[in-house]
Amino acid sequence: MAFTVRRRVRFEHCDFAGIVFYPRYFEMLNACIEDWFAERLGRSFGQIHGPDGHAVPTARIEVRFTAPSRIDDPLELTLVPLRLGRSSLDLEITVTSGGETRLVAASTLVHVNKDTGRPVAWPEGLRAAIARELEGEPGHGT
Template identity: 75%
Template sequence: MGFVTTRKVRFEHCDPAGIVFYPRYFEMLNACIEDWFEDRLGHSFGAIHVEGGHAVPTARCEVRFTAPSRIGDPLALTLRARRLGRSSLDLSIDVASGAEPRLHADFTLVHVSQSSGRAVAWPEPLRAAIIRELEEEAPHGT
């Protein structure tokens, strides 16, 4: 099923032609990831980045745009956990308006120490929460 959050395309997201200017999608995608960490994993970016001394930067992002979005369009962003490594995490996000797909994005995030800038293992409580998400996404019977 995945984690679903919604956004409405606003004037601020659009270029003069009235369609979403592609960098604004990246802001929406990042907000979706941030919401997922807080709402589903129970670990806010504030707790991770400010209080915890770690960071979760994007190491890879690949996006396929399939249709434009316009002012007023309701968008559903569906995030799914795909793979968990020692310090990395692969996610996918599908964006649609109603039944019409607008884009698909694949991300790799890396858990790093802010002081060293190096990848470090996910802390066990966060790792356990991500594993629960992966298990929810796994096809039944595997």
């Protein structure tokens, strides 16, 4: 199920040319993922990376930039989960403004033990919430 957040390009996101400096997009992409976990899966990154003793690092990201974004542009970041593995999750995030695609990102997250950095299976409640999202229903996990 698609999840969309809206952001406005700020001065802080732009480089000297007046367009979004590409590393700032990575921050926006991660913020979208964090919002999805908290709002749709019911598990914030603070909970996962704190009391749960786990982490959800990005293992792979591939981005295709198709058009520049400038200060004050309204952006929509739309996240779609694609595949759920034992400890991994593939996502696609499309960033648009006024119907024009600005970038498409394909990303793989891995659920790991924070102390060892080794992949561990998704906790059952979180796994079920992600699975519901893949089936087109809101996750609302724990």
